[in-house]
Amino acid sequence: MRSAVWITWSLFFFCVGDVLAQPLTVRGYVTDVQTGEALIGAHVYETRQRAGTITNAYGFFSLTLPVDTAFIQVSYLGYRPETLVLQAPLERIQAIELTPSTVGLDSLNVVASRLEERLEERVQMSTVHVSMADVQTLPALLGEADVLKTLQLMPGVQSGSEGSSGLYVRGGSPDQTLVLLDDAPVYNVSHLFGFLSTFNTDALNKAELFKGGFPARYGGRLSSVLDLRMSEGNRKEFEGRGAVGLVASSLTVEGPIRKEKSSFIVSTRRTYLDLITRPFQALRNGEDNSVIGYYFYDVNAKSNVALSEKDRVFVSLYAGNDRLYAFFDNKETDYSDKTHLGWRNVTATLRWNRVLTPRMFANTMLLFSRFRYGARDRYDTKLLINDQSVRESFESRFSSGIRDWSAKIDIDYLPHRAHYVRYGGVITHHRFTPGAQLHREKNSLETVPDTTIAQRVDKPAVEWFAYAEDAIDLTRWLKINAGVHISGFHVDDRVYASVQPRLATSFLLPGQWALKASFASMRQYIHLLSNSGIGLPTDLWLPSTARVRPQRSWQGAVGLARTLGPNAYDVSVEGYYKSMDGVTEFAEGSNFVGLNRDWEDRIVAGRGWSYGAEVFVRKKKGRTRGWIGYTLSWTKRRIAELNQGRAFPYRYDRRHDLSIAIMRKLKRRTVSATWVYGTGNAVTLPVAQYSENGEIVNxxxxxxxxxxxxxHRLDISVHTPRRDGKNQLTFSIYNLYNRRNPFFLFVKDSSSFHPHVGFFDQVRTVRQVSLFPIIPSISYRFTF
Amino acid sequence: MRNVVIAALLAATAGCETVVDADIETGPAQLVVTSLFTPDEPWRVVVQRTVGTQEVAAFPAVVEDATVTIRGHDGSFVALSHKGGGFYHANSPSPRFGVTYTLHAAADGFRTVEAVDRLPEPVVVMAVRVRARSDADQATRRIDIEIRDDGEVRNFYELSVLHNKQGYEVPFTLLNAELEDQIRSLDPGDLFEPELTTPYVRRALIRDDPFDGKLFTFRLETESIYGDATIYIRTVSEAYYLYRRTRLLQQDADHNPFVEPVRIQSNIRGGQGVFAGYSLDAHGALSSRRLRSMISGAYTAVGFEGRENNEPVNYLAEGGSVAITLRPDFTVVGRMRLPSSDGAPTTIALDGGFSFQGSDIRLFHSTDTVLRDMDLRFDPDSNSLSGSIGDSRHNAYIRFAR
Structure with a gap:
């Protein structure tokens, strides 16, 4: 019934909106004058009517006004505003180019925080934006700028364990965050065992994280949506930039293919620790030749072409690969052993933007995403059997993964200046590969056939959703975004379906404070089984089944928000309550080993809930910028099979979480610092022991x-410009005061021995393992 | 690769390990009762108490003043007597099939504990076939155990293989693919070297889900055995299975900081431990009864040496002596006389009890001695017992002869 109402609502605007068309519809794209890059979220405002809109993810806008002549002001933080006077009739699509207020690599002044719309004007709450400039300015582990680490500094977002890239949003687990890169889902966001994320900031244009109040266009995960957009490439001229760091180096090249019409960008990054250490390993080796190494690389590429004034086509690709390897070779014994372990992500997006009518914008996509994890071990040796030389080899392989093909359409329809309607849908074909093992032995005397222990069993599933939402300005004081998200999941012979209402409202109080409230129901059909302790790449994505049902949640939030001064400070306070059902945990004693088989036996499901309050104050302009984020929260789980059925704190239940980020522009340098504080993680330790057959039972x-x-931890960095600001030297220190933060705890038993009486009383101590001490790093960024 | 990754992880974190002050809420100490009973054997119960993680106390903390009783629903009743070292014992009446037994244990300062269990009916073993592997190592044994599983009840089994001559439990692997999940270890290294078969174990715990109510053949492959073996098929109660299973899981999990710890599933209400029954079917020359009778006897130490602060010591040469008698009913009497630096030798009573798993013997007595902490191994060839304990600076080695 609800969906019928929405379809009728949508059709009403689609059909009737044009009949009641106003005299002037202004539409166009807003781009950067130097690069042609679309400016997402630019503010387009008619000064006399006091009506406005913002550009969408492709820089497009449409604004219908009851006037013959429109006085349009287009603004974007970090750019000089433009004013246009436009008169009816207006057939052309406007191409509005904004000029950055400064130039050069000193990014602090270039784009600052790419936010223009004032908080009290936005109906959306529980949303976090970070600019790539901020990401590159703030201190980073090993000097590697990381968008996910910057997002972890926001209220409501936690990092899990030290160094982890995973996002724990409002009591959810990392698998409950939908990560979209140009609309393609990314299933594993980790490089370097989770200490770095897969996203190269040089290739990114925008990052927006939804923690709640989800618009109807998003779905499929319970806790959050991270929408990442890749840069499109400079349409005006060729340029390049890169960075050389201690761990990795990156290089980005972009430019026009056909000036003003099409462009490309290619960005790549690779670690080189393995290459540096290899000569030293060779020196150390004697008769044995043994090599151990690790590397990762990633490549982002994107190209776009304007086919006509109304049509644009984009192709974007991402490929990332991590590999840990060990080779051993002994010529004397004729024995060699080669082991590999690796994981890789690939995503691809083919997108066609078309301006269908002056008020309607269509975005049609074909999406591909694949995550694959694999391990391989092989040895070869030569044996002497009965004076006969026999060659023998053994090989074992393991692989698991998930692969998606999706078709998606999004329609933006702006029938009236007070309505922004979005509707569309997606259908995805998943192919889950829980795991395949291969075991192969060979020798020159006899051939042992392949013995595939666990045959590769692909499990296909189809997931779809359709949505409709309308952002309505009911009055100047009251705005709502109401929508519905309908989804389904087909696996084996089962069909799961759900209708998820979404509502966000904003009411402008006296004093320009906006009182906001939201409600969102979410459904998640796929599950991630992973080692929760560290970022080992053991992610195993699995579908809902008859036994393991989809995860469900609802979240309500209420808050106050306002932008103070001339766009100088954003201030928001939010409270939320989230209820989750069907959340999974490993059964006691189970872990990721051998999960490809009988995985349903190894997990248990139950309820979870989280509630808390978040305070966020961000200074967006001036020589000193930054933010303070504070979260007070409680997160619990109740699962019948665990803790005797009683509720228990989630491992990452964090009562207090405080982040302070500061960026200060000095005369010749830019300095930045972050300080984070969080309540310790909840862990299980033995409370007592006894002995059985000489062994300790906990x-x-x-x-x-x-x-x-x-x-808690303090990081700092100093950016020093070189060559008129085109290059930049960055010196960072991670964990400045060398805090030994806990990574995990364990109880160690130690005992002394006397020959007469055996072991003395055993002494048990709780020991803490810390991961990162103070770590200085240096990197050099350059442009050409 | 497993070693590479684990070594890298340890190397990365080794320098960052610190002892921290931790205020762990322990709660009051609980009684720990351990008793596995089977037909035709005396009742044996070991009673100790839990020791708080940060408590400084003797370990194990045996409880010697407990009242331990076992009552059958058929009216049978037995009060166990303390023999030493928290070892409680009663010769009769021994456990019987079809009777539900309730154990009570009480001691001053502790909450009284209670547990209920019964003997499971032994499985019907249709055939046991042992053969050498023909294609490779002739000493490797293939063992097929064909059983008829009772479909009326949920059954649990424990399998083991004993070397007839040396009495030790021979490691083996289960070849049944449908049982792989039940036996797989939790070794994190398996992540990098996925196990292709089940690991080698000395005892395999199996529940009958994959073959409930059917004829089923366990297919075992042992490590090399030079000589004959006896196959033990235990039908165990659910309490036995859950306790032993979670014990094994905990042993694996406690060495892996990235696995959630495992809580032992105990059927002792108000305390810890296990009170569980099992039935044993042995196929081969070395039955449990025979092994017990072989082990039983009077032993005198003929060698007792060690190192104190890296200096060799011969305790017997310095006037020491040790004598123990292992009785068929699992009780022990004995004395240990140790020389001391002030010239007055110390005499320690070794009265108590013993248990054995294969030919590995463990003693229970009140005083904390080097014998109580070590595993003694019985050698059927020489009718001797021997054991060792310690490190390179401090150690002890003892050998008994009959």
């Missing part, structure tokens, strides 16, 4: 009943 009481020490 007695555990409450699950996650013990708190590790609080986590």
């Amino acid at each position: 007695v555990y009481d409450r699950r996650n009943g013990y708190r590790m020490a609080a986590y």
Whole structure:
């Protein structure tokens, strides 16, 4: 019934809107004058009517006004505003180019925070934007700028364990975050065992994280949506930039293919620790030749072409690969062993933008995403059997992964200045490969056939959703975004379906404070089984089944928000409550080993809930910028099979979480610092012991009943421009005061021995393992 | 690769390990009762108490003043007597099939504990076939155990193989693919070297889900055995299975900081431990009864040496002596006389009990001695017992002869 209402609502605007068309519809693209890059979220405002809109993810806008002549002001933070006077009739699509207020690599002044719309004007709440400039300015582990690490500094977003790239949003787990790169889902966001994310900031244009109040166009995960957009490439001229760091180097090249019509960007990054250490390993080796190494690389590429004034086509690709390897070779014994372990992501997006009517914009996409994890071990040797030389080899392989093909359409329809209607849908064919093992032995005397222990069993599934939403300005004081998201999942002979209402409202109070509230129901049909402790690439994505049902959640939030001064400060306070059902945990004693088989037996499902308050103050302009984010929260789980059925704190239940980020422009340098503080993670430790047959048996009481020490850390960085600001030297220190933050705890038994009486009383100590001490790093960024 | 990754992880974190002050809420100590009973054997119960993680106390903390009783629903009743070292014992009446037994244990300062279990009916073993592998190592044994599983109840089994001559439990692997998931270890290294078969174990715990109510053949392949073996098929109660299974899981998980710890599933209400029954079917020359009778006897230490602060010591040469008698009913009497630096030798009573798993013997007595902490191994060839303990600076080695 609800969906019928929405379809009628949508059709009403589609059909009737044009009949009641106003005299002037202004539409166009807003781009950067130097690069031709679309400016997402630019503010387009008619000064006399006091009506406005913002550009969409492709820089497009449409604004219908009851006037003959429109006085349009287009603005975007970090750019000089433009004013246009436009008169009816207006057939052409406007191409509006904004000029950056400064130039050069000193990014702090270039784009600053790419936010223009004032908080009280936005109906959307629980949303976080970070600019790539901020990401590159703030200190980073090993000097590698990382968008996910910057997002972890926002209220409501936690990092999990030290160094982890995963996003724990409002009590959810990382798999409950939908990560979209140019609309293609990315299933594994980790490089370097989780310490770096897969996203190269040089290739990104925009990052927006939704923590709640989800618009109807998003779905498929319970806790958050991270919408990442890749840069499109400079349409005006060729340029390049790169960075040389301690761990990795990157290079980005972009430019026009046909000036003003099409462009490309290619950005690549690779670590080189393996290449540097290889000569040293060779020196150390004697008769044995053994090599151990690790590297990752990623490549982002994107191209776009304007086919006509109304049509644009984009192709974007991402490929990332991590590889850990070890080779051993002994010529004397004629024995060699080669082992590999690796994981890779590939995403691809083919997109066609078309301006269908002056008020309607269509975005049609074909999407591909694949994540694959694999391990391989092979040895070869020569044996002497009965004076006969026999060559023998052994090989074992394991692989798992997920692959998606999707078709998607999004329609933006702006029938009236008070309505922004979006509707569309997607259909995705998933192919889950829980795991395949191959075991092969060979020798020159006899051939042993392949013995595939676990045959590769692909499990296909189809997921789809359709949505409709309308952002309505009911009055100047009251705005709503109401929508519905309908989804379905088909696996084996089962069909799961759901209708998820979404609502966000904003009411302008006296004093220009906006009172906001939102409600969102979400459904997640796929599950991630992963080692929760560290970022080992053991992600195993699996579909809902008859036994493991989809995860469900609803979240309500209420808050106050306002932008103070001339766009100088954003201030928001939010409270939220989220209820989750069907959240999974490993059964006691189960872990990721051998999960490809009988995985349903190894997990347990139950309820979870999280509630808390978030305070966010961000200074967006001036020589000193930054933010303070504070979260007070409680997160619990209740699963019948765990903790004797009693509720227990989620491992990442964090009562207090505080982040401070500061960027200061000095005369010749830019300095930045971040300080984070978080309540310690909840862990389970044995409360007592007893002995059985000489072995210690641990007695555990409450699950996650013990708190590790609080986590806090200060990082700083100094950016020094070179060559008139075109290049930049960055010196960073991670964990400046060398805080030994807990990574995990364990209980160690030690005992002394006396020959007469055996072991003395055993002494048990709780030991803490810390990961990163103070780590200085240096990197050099350049442009050409 | 497993070693590479684990070594890298340890190397990365080794320098960052610190002892921290932790205020772990322990709660009051609980009684720990351990008793596995089977037909035709005496009742044996070991009683100790839990020791808080940060508590400084003797370990294990045996409880010697407990009242331990076992009552059958058929009216049978037995009060166990303490023999030493928390070892409680009663010769009769021994456990019987079809009777539900309730154990009570009480001691001053502790909450009284209670547990209920019964003997499971033994499985019907249709055939046991042992043969050498023809294609490779002739000492490797293939063992097929064909059983008829009772479909009326949920059954649990424990399999083991004993070397007839040396009495030790021979490691083996299960070849049944449908049982792989039940036996797989939790070794994190398996991530990098996926196991292709089940790992080698000394005892395999199996539940009958894959073959409930059917004829089924366990297919075992042992490590090399030079000599004959006896196959033990235990039908165990659910309490036995859950306790032993979670014990094994905990042993794996406690060495892996990235796995959630495992809570032992105990059927002791108000305490810890296990009170569980099992039935044993042995196929081969070395039955449990025979092994027990072989082990039983009077032993005298003929060698007792060690190192104290890296200096060799011969305790017997310095006037020491050790004598123990292992009785068929699992009780022990004995004395240990140790020389001391002040010239007055110390005499320690070794009265108590013993248990054995294969030919590995463990003693229970009140005083904390080097014997109580070590595993003694019985050698059927020489009718001797021997054991060792310690490190390179401090150690002890003892050998008994009959």
